Amino acid sequence: MVKDDLIEGRNRETVVLRISSVKPYSAELTSEQLEILADIAEQYGSGKAHVTARQTIEVPDVPRNCVDEVVSVLESHGLRISSTGRQLRNVIACSRWCLYNVKPMSELACELNRQYMNVRLPGKTTISLSGCDFSCVRSRTSDIGVIARADIGLTEKRCKHCKVCIKEPLGCQVDAITLTDDGVVIDRERCVRCGFCWNVCRPGTIEAKRTYYDVFIGGRGGMRPEEAKFLGSVEGQDALKALIQRIIDIYQANAREGERISDLVKRQGMEVFNGRA
Ligand code: SF4
Ligand code: SF4
Ligand code: SF4
Known part of the structure; x- marks a missing residue:
């Protein structure tokens, strides 16, 4: 946990803890983890929790001096304090049981969360x-958005x-x-x-003749919403992970402090990513 992971509470003595599951993965919680979260909200907070748009659970009104104790309880149950500030936000993905998944993405979300946890970035960065193509986790308004695709065809059946x-x-x-x-x-x-139709x-x-991932960058929500721009397609999760790493490297090397990927794209154009992606 770093300082940026704590969200200020409504008074100086309390903080809001933004929590996600390390395993199974961010939004997927076991019944035991749900019980632990309920206990924490009851014992340390005000008995309430809030489900965020980025698949985390916020527990408000936790006394600042209890944070270390709560974090150690969370960590012993496969939970963690999720990031805010100039870091990667909790990587979000579709539920693994949705019938429409061309490719389930939850394991990759897990991996990316582990890989980039606590990595300092020029600005807030979201990956969805x-x-x-329904894009339920809003891939087209994320800094890095991925959509799994299937080219379909007909069989002899x-x-x-x-x-x-x-x-x-x-x-x-x-x-x-x-x-x-x-x-x-x-x-x-x-x-x-x-x-x-294949599913x-x-x-x-x-049948699906080919499955692959379309990758978009530079999207954002908030006060200055932007739709992400198409960067390219890759086949296989190894190629996808390599492309995400390359996008993050280029962002870190070229962005000014506080700039998001959309700001960098506006200032330098897609070429800064296209040239090296
Ligand atoms: S985008 Fe929506 S419909 Fe498509 S796989 Fe994900 S949750 Fe299911
Ligand atoms: S879903 Fe039914 S109608 Fe459609 S191709 Fe398959 S068998 Fe034919
Ligand atoms: S034909 Fe099949 S793959 Fe193409 S848009 Fe319709 S349901 Fe999707």
Whole structure:
């Protein structure tokens, strides 16, 4: 834990603890961890907790002089104080059980949180890992946003005309699939490579020919929202991790103190990342 990890409370004597799970991963908590959090809120705080947009749990009104004690209880149960300030914020990802995941991202979120925990950066930095194009964890408004993609195709397995892939709520959201007497036809122009149809087609008529990750940078929310810009696509988690490391290296080497990735992109253009990514 570093000083920036503590959020000032409503009075000088208290702080807000922002907590996430090291294992299973940030937003995924075991029932035992939930009990520990409830106990901490009850014993040290005001009996309340707040779930944040970045998949952490804030426990307010914790006396400053109890922080070390609480941190040691948290750490013994696979929990940690999550960061604020000029560091990487808690890396967020889709739940691993969502049916639509092209690729589950929670293990990678875990890994990145471990790797960049307490690393000083020029400014606040967010990484969001979406398992499909729905982008439920807001990859397009993050400093580094990842969206898993699937290029789909048809197999030899006969279509059973169940219509699951073409109608709400599980089917194609952009009307890219038409069902004919001979089976399904896919409109490649309309397809956004979300992989839904592949995930729901039980007979295996639709398959993913290739899965990969689209990477976006320079997004942000807040008072000056920006949509992230597409940087490139990579296949496999090793290549994705290497690209994220490269983005962070370039950011650290080129950004002024306090600048976010979006500020650096505005000042130097995407070339600063494109040239070396
Ligand atoms: S982005 Fe896709 S995979 Fe992730 S939670 Fe949303 S629907 Fe599920
Ligand atoms: S992968 Fe393409 S065709 Fe399949 S559900 Fe997504 S958008 Fe529709
Ligand atoms: S392609 Fe698969 S999900 Fe779609 S109608 Fe045929 S069998 Fe059903």
